[in-house]
Amino acid sequence: xxxxxxxxxxxxxxxxxxxxxxxxxxxxxxxxxxxxxxxxxxxxxxxxxxxxxxxxxxxxxxxxxxxxxxxxxxxxxxxxxxxxxxxxxxxxxxxxxxxxxxxxxxxxxxxxxxxxxxxxxxxxxxxxxxxxxxxxxxxxxxxxxxxxxxxxxxxxxxxxxxxxxxxxxxxxxxxxxxxxxxxxxxxxxxxxxxxxxxxxxxxxxxxxxxxxxxxxxxxxxxxxxxxxxxxxxxxxxxxxxxxxxxxxxxxxxxxxxxxxxxxxxxxxxxxxxxxxxxxxxxxxxxxxxxxxxxxxxxxxxxxxxxxxxxxxx
Numbered sequence: 001x002x003x004x005x006x007x008x009x010x011x012x013x014x015x016x017x018x019x020x021x022x023x024x025x026x027x028x029x030x031x032x033x034x035x036x037x038x039x040x041x042x043x044x045x046x047x048x049x050x051x052x053x054x055x056x057x058x059x060x061x062x063x064x065x066x067x068x069x070x071x072x073x074x075x076x077x078x079x080x081x082x083x084x085x086x087x088x089x090x091x092x093x094x095x096x097x098x099x100x101x102x103x104x105x106x107x108x109x110x111x112x113x114x115x116x117x118x119x120x121x122x123x124x125x126x127x128x129x130x131x132x133x134x135x136x137x138x139x140x141x142x143x144x145x146x147x148x149x150x151x152x153x154x155x156x157x158x159x160x161x162x163x164x165x166x167x168x169x170x171x172x173x174x175x176x177x178x179x180x181x182x183x184x185x186x187x188x189x190x191x192x193x194x195x196x197x198x199x200x201x202x203x204x205x206x207x208x209x210x211x212x213x214x215x216x217x218x219x220x221x222x223x224x225x226x227x228x229x230x231x232x233x234x235x236x237x238x239x240x241x242x243x244x245x246x247x248x249x250x251x252x253x254x255x256x257x258x259x260x261x262x263x264x265x266x267x268x269x270x271x272x273x274x275x276x277x278x279x280x281x282x283x284x285x286x287x288x289x290x291x292x293x294x295x296x297x298x299x300x301x302x303x304x305x306x307x308x309x310x311x312x313x
């Protein structure tokens with residue numbers, strides 16, 4: 001079945017069936033920062049330069065553009081697992097794609113949904129909070145999601161196949177969903193993800209993983225993959241699903257996997273050969289939905305390298 005989330009009519013907002021949300025008073029921003037600083041002081045936050053570049057600006061403070069913000073809204077959007085068929089040497093190789101594809105949901109769609117369906121009044125202001133807060137921690141601290149043993153955020157009905165977004169608003173909600181961070185009950189006696197991780201990133205003693213052993217840290221950016229990561233460890237065109245696919249909390253949502261458009265023999269060969277071609281960039285942009293042609297200089301070498309690993313070439 002070729003169902004496309006991006007073919008939905010989003011003019012009036014995002015369908016209720018694919019999103020969930022929670023709200024929090026901005027008074028808890030300091031506590032979110034304390035959470036991070038405590039973990040950092042305990043040496044549980046990696047000093048890897050790539051990882052630090054992802055989090056270094058997130059200081060949990062109000063944006064200058066909306067200093068009178070009163071609430072934070074955090075949303076989880078269901079992002080089904082995708083596969084794509086690569087045709088190569090007369091064979092079809094079905095390869096998985098994580099959440100890196102564009103699902104067609106824009107910031108405007110999110111804002112329309114919040115103002116019309118959550119706040120119920122489009123006179124209020126919204127400011128994207130992605131540069132200011134650690135989204136996974138925010139989601140867990142508001143009860144929108146729970147941690148898995150693999151340190152990934154799970155949301156009921158979505159498993160771990162989701163994208164997180166957050167917005168500041170000058171609207172003040174009556175509810176405040178702030179709570180202690182929780183781990184899924186099913187993780188208590190389960191070690192499936194720990195056993196499936198090929199690099200030992202997941203620990204039995206801590207729900208904070210060893211980021212420097214986590215495959216996405218290396219295969220979602222350009223450069224050589226470290227020799228200590230075995231070629232057979234890779235499962236997706238970018239990122240990793242080793243700990244998520246066998247997870248019992250994902251058993252139902254895994255069945256909702258959908259397909260992207262197939263990559264032809266000619267295109268697959270060009271990718272493997274690293275051929276730089278504007279027509280190819282446009283075709284891959286439309287089929288994989290992982291980058292726009294203008295950003296091919298960054299993403300195309302990553303996809304070419306990873307595809308070779310997946311096809312063991």
